[in-house]
Amino acid sequence: MIELKNISKTFHQKNKKLKALNNVSLEVEKGEILGIIGFSGAGKSTLIRSVNLLEKPDEGQIIINEIDFSKLNSKQLAKQRKKIGMIFQHFNLLSSKTVSENIALPLELDNVSKSEINKKVNELLEIVGLQDKANEYPKNLSGGQKQRVAIARALANNPYLLLCDEATSALDPATTQSILELLKDINQRLNITIFLITHEMEVVKTICHRVAVIDQGEISVVGKLKQIISNRENDTIKQFITSKKMTMPPELKIQNTTEQSLDSFPLVEVQLNGEIAFEELLSIIYDEYNISYKLLKADVEYLGKSNFGKLLLHLKGSAVENNTIIEYLNEINIQTTIRGYAA
């Protein structure tokens, strides 16, 4: 339904050239939620903005429902854009207008009658669960509520496609989940195709049917997340999973010694490599090596049959026993870091 064919884009700044997209080809199927994940500067925004030609590629074609967008004149393009909704990280609401007025805006611009606007705005308020906020101004809303208004506004013209540009990046984890649920609902109930970009693994894990990884302007892999992970094909995805830094529990009094003393035990950060389930690993430490430990933290992603992520273990064996287990982990390619010692 949406075909991006050999899209390239280079930005020129003074004497510098920056190739933001390099020969990107991608298809988004009707009804699916496709997510593009990539690190900062990878080209995500440039790519999503190319779909409705907010960013004009230097080369390539954008074909949506068999219409070649690259060949449209500005009037034709404006007409097509009405059927493509877009939401942004910072919501882009008009602060001088109420929730209802913000949602009504695209319809007013389209000269829809007042009574039809009212009917549609009420419908949209219900879809996004904001009936009680109709007359509030954006400054009185939470981030999640603002994004709900932006979603309602993006749906005003009954789009077949919704573009989401880091839509949950400014929100806390619980609000992120609620917005993702809303997007999932919109996708299923209204049959709207969703194309999103994100740097959050949580987003692709929660709602995307397929995911594409972008790195330095190139798509390195496209597929179902589980397939990508379980085949361990993609370094970028692995970095996403393992790059989160583990914070130490604040109640621990950490000693900055380099060796275990009589009254202290090592705090070991264990980086899972996807080859062994973390429950199995813990049972090896306790049942096979007879070393007691306290699991202080687990930040583990279950993807397919693989476990990725980190554990923070407070090993409670003798110095020799603890070293034995660390050596064993390293032998099976599990990276360990001693983050300090504590009683």
Ligand SMILES: Nc1ncnc2c1ncn2[C@@H]1O[C@H](COP(=O)(O)OP(=O)(O)OP(=O)(O)O)[C@@H](O)[C@H]1O
């Ligand atoms: N208007 C512009 N002028 C010059 N360079 C640009 C422009 N827009 C983007 N770039 C450059 O193109 C590259 C890709 O940028 P883009 O914003 O698409 O990345 P991104 O993956 O969305 O990053 P982020 O997650 O940080 O927003 C970056 O190196 C960026 O600096």
